[in-house]
Amino acid sequence: MSMQNRQTVSLDKIHITDEFWSRYLDLVQYEMLPYQWKAINDEIPEAPPSHSIENFRIAAHEKEGAYYGALFQDTDVYKWLEGVSYILAQRCDSFLEQQADKVVELIAQAQCDDGYLDTYVILHPEYERWSNLMEGHELYCAGHLIEAAVAYYCATGKHMILTVATRFADLICQTFGDGDGQIHGYPGHPEIELALVKLADVTGNGAYLRQAKYFLDRRGSGKNWFLAEEERPGFHHQFPEFADYDPRYSQSHLPVREQKTAEGHAVRAVYLYCGMVDVAERTQDETLLRAAGTIWDNIVGRRMYLTGSIGSSGVLERFTCDYDLPNERNYSESCASIGLLQLGIRLARLYKDASYIDVAELALYNTVLAGVALDGKSFFYVNPLEVVPETCMSHTSMAHVKPVRQKWFGVACCPPNIARTIASLGLFVYSLEDATVFLNFFVSNTADLPDGTHIEVKTDYPRENTIEVMMSEIKEIRTLAIRVPHFARNYRVILGSQEIPYAKTLHRGYCHIALDGVQTVSIRITFEAPPVFVRANSRVAADAGKVAIKRGPQVYCAEETDNGKPLSAVYVDTSHRPEEQRAENGVVTVHFSGYRRTGNSTALYSTDDSFIMEKTEFVAVPYYCWGNRTPGEMAVWLKELIRLPDEGKK
């Protein structure tokens, strides 16, 4: 392993020209961010109140009033600002920039003289700063402030918000540490670790990196900070569900370097692991990196849904145990998949291993995109793999599952998180190391590499599996490493007009193409990724006897609107190959054969053993676009018709 500072193409040097993704970028710029702007300004009558801008106004003494909203309502503003930043880095948008500048001024106005900034705490004078790291979100909010500040500064060159962030970060560095009078604690919700590393990178101030490392080193070592907080006189829980606190919830049950499994609240978990990788990378901390890698393997090998989502328990939105992957009552939060995507990108870059991108891509093309409606106007927080709408009842154990996307949430972490993730897509496409450029995501774009090399990618992936790469004015780049997805069949590399045998250059999922001595090169990659049936490990009880359909990185699902209901009556005949078909709207659907089982009895239970197996053709659509038509049942995993060896194909 070699550890270098991260390098990628900055957003002002890449232009996304992709049909699929440009539409999403447009949605972010013209629909989601303006809508979210209205939402955080409480200008959408039918949405639950946000009050996030209002809280800042009150904290900034612009207005009178009381705080309203979740503890971490500030982050809605910060994530909006971060999303705006990524758009502004790529595109001009004077409306968004004007609003953002105003927001920045407002945030600066709300900041305390000593640099502290959290409107919940500022507007609750009886609440002592940092007194409840278990449940409080001050450090979490600080992290999102810092991420937004770094993004806005990088996009616009304007210093004001960066100054706000560094002033707060300086206060945090002063406040938390092993020194006398310092707090020896760490955040209940990780996020600041990865943010402080970004701040160290952009400011060159190593203190922020050291502070991030401090939080990681302290976490879960010695007496658990949160259990100690609970014992303090006067401590009372903000959230009743935190009584009988389980340190696993916040990944503080063990020192982070000793953790081997993904535990607790899934978003907290992946944000923490990202911070671990970031600090490990910059401090050459192999133990820390290895721990993150071990946990990753646990997630990907035992605790992740086929759709790249995580968090099997609706209660506490958390990981449970190996192979426990219920499809209808899981949490699988959009934000957790965003964190998983981020973690995969980091590990891929560090290990120069494309298998991490395969997982990141799974999260992006399935769960992250499923989180937003095709029109950008409504959102999923929770991403089940199976829905029977009438069972998603309030005041039951299924209350967290929504069968249709919601306009805006009271706790609105997901919509702005999805927006900032899509807006920052350009940052994921490439990674750079020495004289190698890695092409991770197959997205049409033109980009200028730091050495001046111009690169252009044209593709209609994942609908088609041809990727054309044109490089010109090649200067210092010596190698182009193109990802070979694990699902690619018959992967071919055509250099100019000649196919090249690339097998020998295949290393950790990248095909390495030497560019020595050329100034211009044209490469065409083709592979096949037809729809295939996927089965889960037999230890996954929820998927036993079932199959799913996957085509390239996209998982498919059956919807009631195409296939009737109940979907639990569908048996897939896997002896017939599934066939793809491009619909008029450009979506690739998959058609497969099977049977619909119909019982004869209307009784609840019956010994009647007669039933009909009606041969039927079914249709599956990509998971990311489920729930965009008439609401109804949805299922990723469907029963497989089993034929015994003497009776059928097996």
Place this chain on the structure above:
Amino acid sequence: MSMQNRQTVSLDKIHITDEFWSRYLDLVQYEMLPYQWKAINDEIPEAPPSHSIENFRIAAHEKEGAYYGALFQDTDVYKWLEGVSYILAQRCDSFLEQQADKVVELIAQAQCDDGYLDTYVILHPEYERWSNLMEGHELYCAGHLIEAAVAYYCATGKHMILTVATRFADLICQTFGDGDGQIHGYPGHPEIELALVKLADVTGNGAYLRQAKYFLDRRGSGKNWFLAEEERPGFHHQFPEFADYDPRYSQSHLPVREQKTAEGHAVRAVYLYCGMVDVAERTQDETLLRAAGTIWDNIVGRRMYLTGSIGSSGVLERFTCDYDLPNERNYSESCASIGLLQLGIRLARLYKDASYIDVAELALYNTVLAGVALDGKSFFYVNPLEVVPETCMSHTSMAHVKPVRQKWFGVACCPPNIARTIASLGLFVYSLEDATVFLNFFVSNTADLPDGTHIEVKTDYPRENTIEVMMSEIKEIRTLAIRVPHFARNYRVILGSQEIPYAKTLHRGYCHIALDGVQTVSIRITFEAPPVFVRANSRVAADAGKVAIKRGPQVYCAEETDNGKPLSAVYVDTSHRPEEQRAENGVVTVHFSGYRRTGNSTALYSTDDSFIMEKTEFVAVPYYCWGNRTPGEMAVWLKELIRLPDEGKK
């Protein structure tokens, strides 16, 4: 429908001689009640503290101290006393009687001068009586006090506890009503309705019946009482989960006569419905009875588990919607099945229809009995139909499910409820109306009917399906109506030594045998009830493609200890008949053929389509005795191997 006061054989007139049930009665008398006595006295070190007797001591000024425990901790004492009463009605037990007499004195000491009695409220002077009917359990506790008092008085003839109960009931009658200065409310947790009817029956005081009717008439009519409570200044929730209160939770969403579906907390629901039937029966209120019957049909036809359990949602322990019957995360509380049993017995008696007994029997022989270990020492609260032990993790949505029975619960409603139910078995066996005696449950016993007729039943049901009934000294009884279970095949009635054609006398599940002019009669019933495969309605997604095994009233399940794991890999071959076998310990096991599917891939997800279907013989045990050996997986519903018409039997 004719409505008469209920009539059954009182416990002092029936002697249970049944091998299966005598063992349970012994367990109740010698194991459960003495154990529970220790538990409520905090004499079991490894069990969570109960403090229930202690609360009474403090309220009675025998001791200093503070209240501890759930709001309704008093009912543990009352249910224990009720269970003891049923034992004392049948058997001498001077130890239990002495303890019970002491408890009665203690309860009387704790009662306030005006008759009020609830140690939680007495020991929380700041808590205003009846101020929170939504969450408070004062009327619920009063109901259990009354039930215990009636039972103890009937068993021993001692008046003291009945006086306590009537004094409290008088206060309640005074307090609740439509008059000026009265509270126009009704209990958040029904129970007092059925208890007041019992008190009316035993005291002959119609005021108690009118009070029960008042609570039913008020419930859900006009402005919801609980929502109104919430709006009162100073109201605060005792339970955070009751914020955003759903009136369905307490069946107060509609006037009870307009309710058509079973809603909300399952125990509350069935206790309410029992009260409705009781009041309907005694007030000739057809509308009220019809409502209870409609709700019953909804439960039995759409919302009940095969095991006679109810409550699909772990959150709020409640009914959800039609056909929503998840097997692994349900609540299916033992207490709810006790209520369902009670409801079935009431409806069977009123309608003289044995189909209600079929359901009551299902609840009794499966869920109620599964609630207690074979040694009587540990208990289930929640009764899943499928368990993968490692997924039943604390701090997750599966935290309510326990893969092994627990010693005693902090909220200990179920163990004493099971004890009192088993102890009162004798009350369910017969029902009487005019000159007809109905034999409902096939339990060996000898009994003296009110007219002096002696009756004796000998059977080894449900292990064997022969029932011998000997009647002698027949006086006024003219008809013996013996239940014909819906699952009985080849039901035969042999009178003396001659088989009689009984088809014409079959009415609503009872075969009516005329006893005109005889003094002595000997009847032998035989039928067959071999193990059969049962399928659920195709609208039950959780059971789609699966079968269960039932033998007579008993549902079977597969356990890991017999069949290995994962049980999700088992496919039942329903073309082979399941076979029963009597094990050495007397338990009838069922053996069936099938296949175990084993995948080849160790990956979490794979496109490898090879797998092995290994022909295997499996064993199922009665559901009531699951979890009495090595802990492991358990499943009632198993996958069915489907053969297509051209490939196999169908």
